[in-house]
Amino acid sequence: MGGSSIDDDWELASPSGGPRTLVLVGCTGNGKSATGNSILQKKAFVSDANSAGVTRTCEMQRTVLYDGQILNVIDTPGLFDFSAETEFIGKEIVKCINMAKDGIHAVLVVLSVRTRFSKEEAAAVNSLRTLFGNKITDYMIIVFTGGDELEFNEKTLEDYLGRDCPEPLRELLNQCENRAVLFNNRTTDRTKKDEQVQELISLVNLVVAKSGGKPYTDELFVEMKKGARMLHNQTEVSKQENEEKLIKRLTEMVELKVRETTARLEQQLAEEKAARLIAQKMAQTAQMKSSDEILKLRESLERAERELRDQAGKAKCVIL
Template structure:
């Protein structure tokens, strides 16, 4: 039986769950390797937190610098392709120069960036500037596989980027250095991003290679073509990729070219952006999958298999 069926079978339990606005979750502590049940709990906690924040009366709600309001002059029904603003989320491991790339995009030193293999960013931060006549906002996120943060806290913080860039980011920029050895570890990153944000997220994603100064005469296209793992990563994002040289901060062509690729991606997606609704749909889909798996395990136990 599903969790919902289990609750509805017991009237006192049903009333208890109703008292908490239907917020409930189920754990199988015998299967500690099953991380999705933890991810689902974190998503529910995150959703509840932001619902509460948005539901408070304005006079009593304390300002939250991470919850940027939608500009009043933007009509939510206006096609996003006609707007001059662009909202970007940066994703990647430690050492991929995420913060430096954010500074390069904005043309200003907005994010703290140092040469280090360890993480500088431990929570999401956002900054914005006018770039080539348009308003551009960038959200920097903690790095995947950060050993200084608990996995659950890390995943929750990365997921929070969607709410910070609300009503939703136009582009997720998944970053890798051109000189990185691409192992199965790196290949897991798109799957992790899909797990957090749903399958739709890769339609709004672009691979960005950093350390472009290390290409040494080889084009990034040649690099992708010669490496099957790199090629697979790029294909998962619709063949979209770009390269940055963060040491050439005066090279605005590389930024304008990235923005043009984002514009093209938006047009290919019908003029829309990744939305909070897509995030909720992904959460609901994962919950349904979890309930189906629980039902299957229950049936298997009943048969005595």
């Protein structure tokens, strides 16, 4: 499943009644692979509590739901951590597009309730829009992992997203029209497992209905599909050569977008850092000014007290 070659069955999937493709994205350590296993209800993806991340390459697994609906679940490495090489990210995104066949029915943005939503994560989600266009937001569902921790503290997802919800996360939820679900990937309760998957599938069905049954595609999907058709009737030798050229061309397209996105992200973070430094300097200046004013006020009070004591002493001498 993890191979990079272009498959020949691009025409087999039916956008309306065929398999639905879900892609897991998010920063390393948020529990993408464990969430994939919960959706599939089997240990298909390697999952471990490892800060460095376990998933090394895009991988697709398939399951059939009780109603006969086929789900393709694609797990991805931390493509949006921006710690990986641009070439690696490019190749993995192209591989993901190849696996997605006729498009993506839902993008599952995996976040963890164990860690506070950071500006870096917000920037990573923004990079998703930069790479695939603003339209991708219509297909996004937020999956919060760490449901066991909230349950232990007798809290709900609504409690977690209450008054202390960071503004960037609130903005992301608004963009996704509050499509969010809480997953407990550690539960052994079969009913709980079924309920959270059904809640997610309901949101996927909502996305599918809103999009008129049309999965997300962009120019990369079009190029991939066009290339697959051209390769279909070629000999094995020429097919391999042209396939390599197609992969290279698509990877270069993605790499260019990734570089542009990374540069924009770095500029944004640099501007935010500069703004923070200016704010800190202004705060320090205000504090120093305040300290000076307090010192002057204290000196004025001490001087006034001395003058009062001197006047009282003089008055006593006059009386005597």
